[in-house]
Amino acid sequence: MYTIGIDLGGTNIVAAVVDENYKIIEKAKTPTAMPRKPEEIFDDIAKVSKEAVEKSGITMSDISSIGLGTPGTVNNGIIEYANNLGFDHIPASDMLKERLGDIPVYIENDANCAALGEAYAGCGNGSKNFIAVTLGTGVGSGIIIDGKIVSGINHAGGECGHMVIVVDGKPCTCGRRGCWEAYASATALINQTKEAMEKHPDSIMHELAKEEGAVTGRTAFDAMRRKDAVGVQVVDAYIKYVAAGVTNLVNAFQPEILCIGGGICNEGETLLRPLRRYVEAERYSIYSDVQTEIVKAELGNDAGIIGAAILYTAQ
Amino acid sequence: MYTIGIDLGGTNIVAAVVDENYKIIEKAKTPTAMPRKPEEIFDDIAKVSKEAVEKSGITMSDISSIGLGTPGTVNNGIIEYANNLGFDHIPASDMLKERLGDIPVYIENDANCAALGEAYAGCGNGSKNFIAVTLGTGVGSGIIIDGKIVSGINHAGGECGHMVIVVDGKPCTCGRRGCWEAYASATALINQTKEAMEKHPDSIMHELAKEEGAVTGRTAFDAMRRKDAVGVQVVDAYIKYVAAGVTNLVNAFQPEILCIGGGICNEGETLLRPLRRYVEAERYSIYSDVQTEIVKAELGNDAGIIGAAILYTAQ
Numbered sequence: 001m002y003t004i005g006i007d008l009g010g011t012n013i014v015a016a017v018v019d020e021n022y023k024i025i026e027k028a029k030t031p032t033a034m035p036r037k038p039e040e041i042f043d044d045i046a047k048v049s050k051e052a053v054e055k056s057g058i059t060m061s062d063i064s065s066i067g068l069g070t071p072g073t074v075n076n077g078i079i080e081y082a083n084n085l086g087f088d089h090i091p092a093s094d095m096l097k098e099r100l101g102d103i104p105v106y107i108e109n110d111a112n113c114a115a116l117g118e119a120y121a122g123c124g125n126g127s128k129n130f131i132a133v134t135l136g137t138g139v140g141s142g143i144i145i146d147g148k149i150v151s152g153i154n155h156a157g158g159e160c161g162h163m164v165i166v167v168d169g170k171p172c173t174c175g176r177r178g179c180w181e182a183y184a185s186a187t188a189l190i191n192q193t194k195e196a197m198e199k200h201p202d203s204i205m206h207e208l209a210k211e212e213g214a215v216t217g218r219t220a221f222d223a224m225r226r227k228d229a230v231g232v233q234v235v236d237a238y239i240k241y242v243a244a245g246v247t248n249l250v251n252a253f254q255p256e257i258l259c260i261g262g263g264i265c266n267e268g269e270t271l272l273r274p275l276r277r278y279v280e281a282e283r284y285s286i287y288s289d290v291q292t293e294i295v296k297a298e299l300g301n302d303a304g305i306i307g308a309a310i311l312y313t314a315q
Numbered sequence: 316m317y318t319i320g321i322d323l324g325g326t327n328i329v330a331a332v333v334d335e336n337y338k339i340i341e342k343a344k345t346p347t348a349m350p351r352k353p354e355e356i357f358d359d360i361a362k363v364s365k366e367a368v369e370k371s372g373i374t375m376s377d378i379s380s381i382g383l384g385t386p387g388t389v390n391n392g393i394i395e396y397a398n399n400l401g402f403d404h405i406p407a408s409d410m411l412k413e414r415l416g417d418i419p420v421y422i423e424n425d426a427n428c429a430a431l432g433e434a435y436a437g438c439g440n441g442s443k444n445f446i447a448v449t450l451g452t453g454v455g456s457g458i459i460i461d462g463k464i465v466s467g468i469n470h471a472g473g474e475c476g477h478m479v480i481v482v483d484g485k486p487c488t489c490g491r492r493g494c495w496e497a498y499a500s501a502t503a504l505i506n507q508t509k510e511a512m513e514k515h516p517d518s519i520m521h522e523l524a525k526e527e528g529a530v531t532g533r534t535a536f537d538a539m540r541r542k543d544a545v546g547v548q549v550v551d552a553y554i555k556y557v558a559a560g561v562t563n564l565v566n567a568f569q570p571e572i573l574c575i576g577g578g579i580c581n582e583g584e585t586l587l588r589p590l591r592r593y594v595e596a597e598r599y600s601i602y603s604d605v606q607t608e609i610v611k612a613e614l615g616n617d618a619g620i621i622g623a624a625i626l627y628t629a630q
Contacts, residue, residue, distance in 0.1 A: 073602060081602040129468055143567070145460055152569020153444055153607070156600035163563040167481050167498075167556065176562070176597050183482075241482065247491070248478040252458070252567070254467020282491050285471035287388060287396040292468070 001064040002056070004049050004100075005309025007110065007301070008070045010034060010084040013041070015048040016302075017056040017063075018309035022121035024302060026055035038090050046099035065104040066096060067308035069113035075155045077107055106311035110304050112149045112158060115142020116314055117307030118259050122298040129256045131249055132297065133160070135242065136262035138173070139181040143253065148314050161185070165244045180248075183241035186217040186263050189234075193220045196234045203230040221267050239271065243278030250292045251284045261297030268296060316379040317371070319364050319415075320624025322425065322616075323385045325349060325399040328356070330363040331617075332371040332378075333624035337436035339617060341370035353405050361414035380419040381411060382623035384428035390470045392422055421626035425619050427464045427473060430457020431629055432622030433574050437614040444571045446564055447612060448475070450557065451577035453488070454496040458568065463629050476500070480559045495563075498556035501532040501578050504549075508535045511549045518545040536582050554586065558593030565607045566599045576612030583611060 002025065007014045013032050017025040028051035030044050045068070053060055070092070072082025077093025079085075093105045108116075115132035124130045128147040134140035139161030143150040151157040161181035162174050169178025170188075182188055193215050197205050205223045209215045220238070223231025246258060264271060276294050285291065299306060317340065322329045328347050332340040343366035345359050360383070368375055385407070387397025392408025394400075408420045423431075430447035439445045443462040449455035454476030458465040466472040476496035477489050484493025485503075497503055508530050512520050520538045524530045535553070538546025561573060579586060591609050600606065614621060 073600070080604075145465060146463070148461070150460060150568065153571045154569050154600055154603035154605040156603050157567060157569035159566045159599045162566045162599045163478070164559050165479055165482050167559050174599055244479050244482050248563075251474045251477045252472060253465065254469050254472035256468045284474045284477045284489055285388075285469055288390075288469035288471050289395075290469040 002058060002062050003309045003312060004052065004063055004066045005305040005307070006045055006049060006066070006068045007113075007305045007308060008032070008041070008045065008068060008085070009110070010071065013044055013048055014305055015045065015052045016305045016309065017052045017058065018306055022306055022310055024306065026052050027305070028052040028055060032085075034084075035086060038087060038095070041085070042092070042095040042099060045096065049100060060101060060103075063103055065106065065312040066100060067106045067108070067113070067311035068092060068096065069108055069110040069304045069308040071110055073154070073156050074107045074109055077105065079107065080155075104312065106308075106315070108149060108308065108311055109151065109155070109158075111140040112142040112151060113307030113311065114261070114303040115144055115307065116149060116310065117299055117303035117305070118261070118297055119144045119257075120310055120313065121306045122303055123259045123295045124257050127256045129253070131253060131255045131258045132303075133246065133249070133258065133260050134262040135184060135186055135260060135264040137185060137187055139185045139245070140262070141249075144314075145253070160245065160249060163245060163248060165241070165248070180241070180245035184238070184245055188241075189217050189220065189238050189264065190215055192238055193234055196220070196230050200230045204228040205231055217264050221270060236274070239274045240278060242271075243275050243282065246275065246294065247279050247282045250279060254285060255292055257293045257295060259295050259297045261300075261303070265296050272296060317373060317377050318624045318627060319367065319378055319381045320620040320622070321360055321364060321381070321383045322428075322619045322623060323347070323356070323360065323383060323400070324425070325386065328359055328363055329620055330360070330367045331620045331624065332367045332373065333621055337621055337625055339621065341367050342620070343367040343370060347400075349399075350401060353402060353410070356400070357407075357410045357414060360411065364415060375416060375418075378418055380421065380627040381415060382421045382423070382428070382626035383407060383411065384423055384425040384619045384623040386425055388469070388471050389422045389424055392420065394422065395470075419627065421623075421630070423464060423623065423626055424466065424470070424473070426455040427457040427466060428622030428626070429576070429618040430459055430622065431464060431625065432614055432618035432620070433576070433612055434459045434572075435625055435628065436621045437618055438574045438610045438612055439572050442571045444568070446568060446570045446573045447618070448561065448564070448573065448575050449577040449612075450499060450501060450575060450579040452500060452502055454500045454560070455577070456564075459629075460568070475560065475564060478560060478563060480556070480563070495556070495560035499553070499560055503556075504532050504535065504553050504579065505530055507553055508549055511535070511545050515545045519543040520546055532579050536585060551589070554589045555593060557586075558590050558597065561590065561609065562594050562597045565594060569600060570607050572608045572610060574610050574612045576615075576618070580611050587611060
């Protein structure tokens with residue numbers, strides 16, 4: 001049997017047929033083209049789903065379930081609120097069944113889908129106790145315990161990017177001050193880089209940013225690789241912030257594996273080696289023989305689609 | 316059927332017979348009398364267990380399982396490390412069975428037992444998604460998800476007192492800086508009170524501390540009740556720190572109920588009302604209809620014993 005995984009994003013709608021070994025057979029894609037009515041978006045979700053099925057050389061009768069990953073809060077098949085899609089209490093499960101037939105439908109927050117995908121089919125290698133952290137525009141996270149997604153009574157849980165690590169610290173987009181996201185996101189790293197550049201007009205980072213056309217999440221890392229002292233400082237301070245939140249998660253959950261994804265994870269061991277050192281020095285479980293492994297996410301954008309496709313396994 | 320719950324503390328060993336409705340029938344108690352050999356401690360655990368059974372008017376054949384709550388890290392019936400008992404890899408499950416017969420034995424960290432007790436038999440009223448926070452000498456926590464204790468792969472999880480809320484902040488007993496415990500424990504409140512008293516020799520807190528014989532966790536609260544401006548400031552700042560950690564937990568777990576126990580919880584609504592206000596203003600789940608309830612722990616010292624006695628339900 002096969003399942004369909006759908007990634008409903010602010011930019012694109014992607015559907016994929018996934019087999020029992022959690023492998024993608026075929027994909028289909030269309031722009032989300034916001035702003036649009038929910039009905040039109042769901043028409044397109046159905047269209048790309050059917051397209052992916054057709055490209056896979058199977059029929060809808062071979063599909064045993066459909067999973068949809070969406071931004072926002074999902075409760076019992078209803079997308080309660082998704083800001084960047086303009087959704088407010090959209091009966092997504094019913095809308096999918098109307099268009100694709102009476103097949104079991106599972107709907108989940110997209111970050112949670114990505115965590116499930118990585119846990120079962122990516123770097124987690126089937127791990128049942130797993131946390132995925134995404135260092136991107138914000139800091140996303142998804143928590144898997146006993147093979148199930150942790151989202152709490154209102155399905156709004158797993159928001160560890162909005163864990164305060166500096167009381168009364170930098171303002172966060174969520175309204176709190178001092179959230180992990182305000183220190184450990186790619187956006188935060190770019191701000192930290194710009195602040196350091198202002199203070200150090202002689203840093204090589206000015207040159208690198210000019211070449212690149214902008215200050216990016218790579219600027220400080222690139223400067224560090226060229227032995228720029230300010231670059232080294234920015235990267236070290238940034239990784240320390242990442243480690244503060246990661247250690248908090250380790251102390252609370254002691255997962256088997258914690259993976260780091262998002263743009264910044266492309267730095268690979270340059271990021272992970274010092275991160276592991278900080279966490280090792282600071283975690284509470286110093287007497288345990290078994291410790292959380294900190295690894296790089298493997299599936300990239302496919303994590304969310306595969307995770308959506310295999311939501312049936314995590315019920 | 317009945318079960319036995321045992322609370323192995325640094326000061327006392329308490330055993331209780333608990334019925335199917337999670338109610339304590341009878342208790343027996345003996346001093347832990349540290350330092351002693353583990354064998355002697357387990358002899359006494361067996362002795363008080365049998366005593367509690369006898370006082371309950373039943374026999375060991377009426378006991379369907381035994382649960383033991385202990386400080387430290389427990390892994391598969393072995394107490395891996397418990398600093399204040401001097402335990403290092405003690406085969407507690409086997410030692411209990413040798414002394415009490417071949418009855419199913421469950422062993423867990425004491426804070427986790429207390430959380431389970433409150434969740435099932437106390438303020439949680441059977442809640443399956445529950446967090447217990449204890450504001451005492453330190454900040455303890457126990458997390459219940461889907462009716463089970465969350466302790467991770469190495470059974471050292473649930474240590475949310477050692478979540479950093481102020482990067483590079485006040486030193487914590489665990490070696491990190493800026494842990495929640497260093498700001499929100501009763502010990503931290505006493506320190507915050509003393510610091511404020513030093514700065515404000517005119518505060519009524521000097522008088523209150525003299526009457527009381529020492530600065531305690533109540534001093535600032537009592538001063539606030541007498542309209543002392545410095546007392547008001549200390550209490551408000553303290554509750555804000557408590558709220559920072561509570562909000563972090565709510566954002567990560569969105570539990571049904573989060574309860575506050577420990578000495579400070581005796582302040583009741585004086586603590587809880589402003590705490591709820593801070594959490595409400597700061598939590599991430601602003602669009603959800605369902606929100607975490609923040610309540611006072613109900614069972615006091617019995618929480619750990621009842622939790623140990625009902626570990627069989629949480630497997």
